Amino acid sequence: MNRPDTHLIAIDGGGTTCRARIADTQGRILGEARAGSANIFQDVELAWRSVHQAVTEAFAHAGLAAGCAQSSVLVAGLAGAEAPSAAADFLQLAAGSFADISLLSDAQIACLGAHAGEDGTIFIVGTGAIGIALTHGTWQRVGGWGFPLNDLGSGAWLGQQALRAALEQRDGIIDTGLLTDSIWAIFPTGTEELIAWSQIAHSGDYASFAPLVLKARAGGDELATKLMSEQIALLSRQIRALPDSGRGLCMMGGLADKISTNLPQDILQRQVPALGDALAGALRYAQSRLAR
Structure with missing residues (x-):
């Protein structure tokens, strides 16, 4: 050849x-x-x-x-x-x-x-979320089965939770805040506009709201802080299900830099650069x- x-x-x-x-x-x-x-x-x-x-x-x-x-x-x-x-x-x-x-x-x-090319583990968190490890020629994976059924903790998941919370705010279940205000600024005519958007939205569309959560959290928004804590918990559970293989764990994907430093200490200790x-x-x- x-x-x-x-x-x-x-x-x-x-x-x-x-x-x-x-x-x-x-x-x-x-x-x-x-x-x-x-x-x-x-x-x-x-x-x-x-x-x-x-x-x-x-x-x-x-x-x-x-x-x-x-x-x-x-x-x-x-x-x-x-x-x-x-x-x-x-x-x-x-x-x-x-x-x-x-x-x-x-x-x-x-x-x-x-x-x-050697053994190791990665976890990719961007629009979706998937982890994979190679150990002595054997692959193991968690997540990555597609939104909305799976991809827990992903950008699409985070955006979806923010939009759900915005509807709860309109229903009077939770208080208004920086995050919900930023969402309704995108849907100024209200719930009907959001629901119509959701009928044709894909994972990438939902993920486009993740930066609003990050920005609101940086501004001290309580709801955004809560959602990101839930995201960290979901990602941590998946990462811990993967073996500590080879040279360690690489966090990858568009949201990796934003969330990797917030992961629990046992996961931080596993991380190595790609x-x-x-x-x-x-x-x-x-x-x-x-x-x-």
Whole structure:
């Protein structure tokens, strides 16, 4: 497989963005690109189009012909890859496009990148929330099963709780405050506008309210402080369910910096900085495939 025109292709795809990175067999980065959504559980055909577009543009950025993909090793870390039917459908669509293809979840390649391919644990808290650990070749996961059923403690969860509290405030169950005022400023016509919005809102829409909770907490708002305490409790329960594997725990995701320092002491002691990103993890996995 290791021919002069063999390259490594790393893919990191989620519900919003698909990133591609091209490297030579030594791991030297040659080109990168990005495309749209690549959650194979939500829309496998769209995910494949996004992956194909990102790969084609990454090869172009590297000054290489798109046809080089057919002699290359691809490792795709995609949201939804834990669903066997979605994984099978994606691999069928991708068949014949690469010399070798491996499909992992986006969380798995993030873990491999964070710990330079070695054992370790990560917890990602952003729009969603998922934890994953690698121990002696075995993966263990908690959370990440999707909002609103799961993703407890995520940005979407936090925004949802804030909106529920705003309705309680309008019902006279709780007092008004900085957080509820900031929410009603977005829905100035009141509850009917909020309820109509909720009928079409997705996880990312709910997560867009998480910054209001953070800002209100910084301003001393009692409700925001309570919601974030509940968030910390939910995240802590999930993190403690994961093994203290390898070099430790990396907190990742858009909200990690905001909440990681508020976690209990036993979790703080486990935390270590990430050594690389998800694409770096996918490239490491691709190199291991090449060595076989």
